Amino acid sequence: MKRIDHAEASSHFIAETEHEAFHDRRLWDLRQKRDRESQTIPEWQALRDLASAIKEHTLTHLAGYLEQFEAKAKANGVQVHWALDAEEHNRIVHDILAARAVRTLVKSKSMLTEECELRPYLERRGIEVVETDLGERIQQLDDEPPSHIVVPAVHKLRGDVADVFTRTLGTDALNDDPHYLSEQQRVKTRPYFLKAEAGMTGGNFAVAETGGVVVCTNEGNADLSANVPPLFIASVGIEKLVPRLADLAVFVRLLSRSALGSPITQYTSHFRSPRDGGEMHIVLVDNGRAERLGMEKFWTSLKCIRCGACMNTCPVYRRSGGLSYGAVYSGPIGIILNPTHDLRKYSSLPFASTLNGSCTNVCPVKINIHEQIYHWRRIIAEHNQLPFVKKAAMKMAGRLLASPKMYRRSINVTDAAIEHLPRFLLYSRFNAWGRQREVPATPDQTFHAWYLKNRRMDGKTPS
């Protein structure tokens, strides 16, 4: 598998200055909305602690909860399927559809089905698949993967959407008003809801005590997909389990506030049992999750509720765009998920981070994202998967950074030292994504000198 070169890919995005500036602004705006909204909830930090603890409990008892969920769902009249990997997932879905002669499937956004590459699989077998989330539909029509897990087309400007719609839906080429474009999509998608023989969604949560699958959307397209056609399939990763409805409350309070800074999604739906005359299936998918559960440093990444907050806050993601990661999951969460699937292919991703820890600070389920990114760097170095240029730069930096004393001496020699050191490390052709950056001005005093002057009470010199 070809190695993804994140720095190279992001240079194309950065070259489109208007897009990059808007992308950066829009996502930072989401981050600020998240901050404002979370500050209105006095128990915000308590909710994050609870969410983290509930997920850790569930994951450490996952086999039992999966069995409980399955038993409940079956008792509710739902047909439950298990898929070891993407291939089996796609086969199961296709078998269900083929057995009922389904020709058109309406779908709401699901990162799991992206991960499994379900759409091309079904299309190759003659089934028409229509994405019904606006952002996801834009990406489908443009033959691009989603660039963000919550707002799939966030890297596009209105003119880009107008171009795609003119080309594929025949809309007015001169009209790029978002209201017009959105209305066009509504009008063109509606006939599919009526004609489709099956609807499909992912699942944000699966509740063990009820056997229900919970789906959160703002457009209501999941509810249309599930409630209009006679057949409904929900694909759910095995890590989506929560034990009780009481736990669900914690996650629903956190999800949209973290994602978009809104108190809740417009629609939070709990599908427990098929409606009269309808059929409901749930496909529980592993695809590497059980294996990740056994990775001591990385299993807590399974707590992720896919809110996207870590992406919105990440300076590298905001400036490089989701497509530059060359993977289904981008941004900080993508950096820690993708290498478990293919270490070599994604070996550059853990370096697409400043390790500033902002992702960890906003994560509603308290995943230590930046620490996991750092662990991946070590693993990649140990497996000798470092790209050559990084290796060369690291070796030079390593000599200085390996010894805190030597490092301090080198920057204390002259006030201007910091300008020389990072310039050599960051701006040389050995570090591709340092090219677009400037380091902040040198502080008059180093932190170490400040610390010694102000905080050294114990008479010891920190090493």
Add this chain to the structure above:
Amino acid sequence: MSSRDMILEAVQRNQPPAAPLPEVPLFDDAAEPPLPRFKASLERMGGKLAEPSADADLAAWVAERYSGLRVLCSAVPEIAGTRRIEAAQAPKELEDVELAITRAAFAVAETGSIYLSERELIVNALGYLTQHLLVLLDPADIVGNLHHAFARPEFAEARYSVLMSGPSATADIEGVLIHGAQGVRSLTVALVAK
């Protein structure tokens, strides 16, 4: 070995040491009266709150408020509409509905959400294929926050449950907020005691 058993076996084998399940408090903020909070939250989510007077003729009130609409499908006894939901055989028949009328089982002040299930909608698609939605709500049925909402028996009993908070919305193109992305273009909650 089936895929099911292989997955369960792998999960069992890889599960990290057991972590305890915390109790989830209700985070009561009983001090705040629910109705004003519900109104503010609903409006923030793009919904509208209406308060027809207690002695109003509801059918006339609806006819005036939605004077341009022709196909009114009702699921409540208080308002006849032009069509009864009980008469619908299949979801697709609701394709031409312009206004759907139902009653929420309860509402949530924190988020401005109303609760609907197949008991209130009769045909679930009613809440989505219609262009506009009018939901009656007894002001006595407003709970404070989502913890109280999920503690209600409805979620475990209904086949389909939705917390609906305002009309269908999207901000997928340049973050411009648009109502009526796929489902209803407008949602009005009318305070009408049961």
